[in-house]
Amino acid sequence: MSTRFPAGRLATLLLVSVTAVWGSTFFLIRDLVATVPSADFLAVRFAIAAVVMAVVFRRQLLALTRREVMIGVVLGVLYGLAQLLQTIGLEHTDASVSGFVTGTYVVLTPIFAAVLFRDRLPWTTWVAVLLATAGLAVLSLRGLSVGFGEALTLGSAALYALHIVGLGRWSTAGSATGLATVQAFVIAVVAGIAAVPGGLTLPADGGQWASLLYMAIVAGAVALWAQTWAQAHLPATRAAIVMTMEPVFAAFFAVLFGGESLTARMLVGGALVLTAMYVVELLGRRSPEASAEEDPPAELLHHEV
Template identity: 60%
Template sequence: MNGEPVKGATPATLGLLAVTAVWGSTFVMIKDVVGRMLPIDFLAVRFLIAAAVMLVCFARPVRRLGRAQALRALALGTLYGAAQWLQTEGLALTSPSVSGFVTGMYVVITPILGWLIFRQRLPVTLWIAVCMALVGLGVLALNGLSVDLGVWLTLASAALYALHIVGLGHWSRPGDAFGMSAVQMVAIAVVCLLATLPHHGPTLPPDGRAWLSVIYMALVAGAFAMLVQTWAQAHMPATRAAIVMTTEPVFAAGFAVALGVDALTWRMVAGGALVLGAMYLVELAPRFRRRRPAESLHHEV
């Protein structure tokens, strides 16, 4: 795929925006849960539940997947699971704000990997949008950046997320979304389960409230989100998907303000405006440019 809009791109953008809104809604919930259980245990239980549910619901689409698509889905899921693992380990060594910004570096890494691996060329507007999104993330998240082991681990996770976005954009097909998302979830669950072995295996959530959060994270922010992302990336270029997904911290800040966890600040407004401006460039500006020749011809007549 190149940088131009494709058929079905608008529903795909809306679907991906819904996914990032769901991810943004989970930050307060995750903060509560990981305060009472190890983050890697939380990830393992969350993705094991999601994988089990998806295998039951999508057993037939999984069986219909060809060997090549199944192997690609396993590889993509392994990338995503490793990214989750590295991000979690990095978060333990650095601040959440720095972790959020460094993770968002996938918006820059994605087009670079797309060009290196698949020779995908991007229009200038997409590069401008990438820069705007990156600056917006910095304004939203950063109060200073010290480069330590946590930052390097998180940057590695961002590279893996970018590789997952590029691979999913290249290999995903609309008809394979159910099967591929289920297989990816199985691979993610296996990676996260293996990551708990040094801690003697996963520990279950400590109480009913934690269980409710884990189940929401597993089914809505896990299974549903992976399904929609897999389908959406069959209809849009990888870099465009990465820019759309940078709205996650904007949604997170919005939910934090709405729930009374954080106060609205100029950084939220300015950073959010830059990210939304990047969204405008990749979603609305190309449509405006396509309409202009027809409008000019009409006026000349």
């Protein structure tokens, strides 16, 4: 990797691009799940993603060790369960509250990293966590009632945080593509098991299939690979802060394509999240602790093309 463009910087840009893609899917998912049950949608989406990735990344998949396959299975189960809990929780709570509660993974990630792996974080990271959380609250929170839906959504946030921590700990540049492929297969299986009781419902027309294919290939296969590769070069907490850009992009696309109006809440919330990005990506690099965590092990720099 060229010294003029460090792997960490490229990973950040890639992860921001992933959040933009995720943000673009909100209005598509909202329309699709009106006729296709959530578990069915997730099962078909990740099954397509897994098949595409297995064809494209066959060599990298076969090169995984047994340990790496098991890591991929565990991470896939975490992510698949998180998707299901978030989707079921959304059926019992407002979308705005769900968005905020899901975003609490930005707080849970450094806590889990500290408890499980004794990670020490620079003060700039904790400032960025607080700013990102405040931005999420301004963007999405319009009253919070704690009930069944909120509890499920908080559970999904905890699983997302564990997934982020796990990727940050075990993903390497060399194993990223194979690891992402294993995760896609496992997510499809987890969602498929949840879809079995009611039978599998497929999209009804070409427009729905086009949306599903976009979410399977671009927001599924490509995004899952990009997240896995990026987290081989980023500390888990910084990755979580970068991923809080998702609701900012969701608001942007809702205004651009969904017919929603630009509000002061969107501007203030988005500004807080962007400030968090600035703190962790620019100011954080100036501290000795951040510089130490920025330098990946030498083996991470030898990635597959």
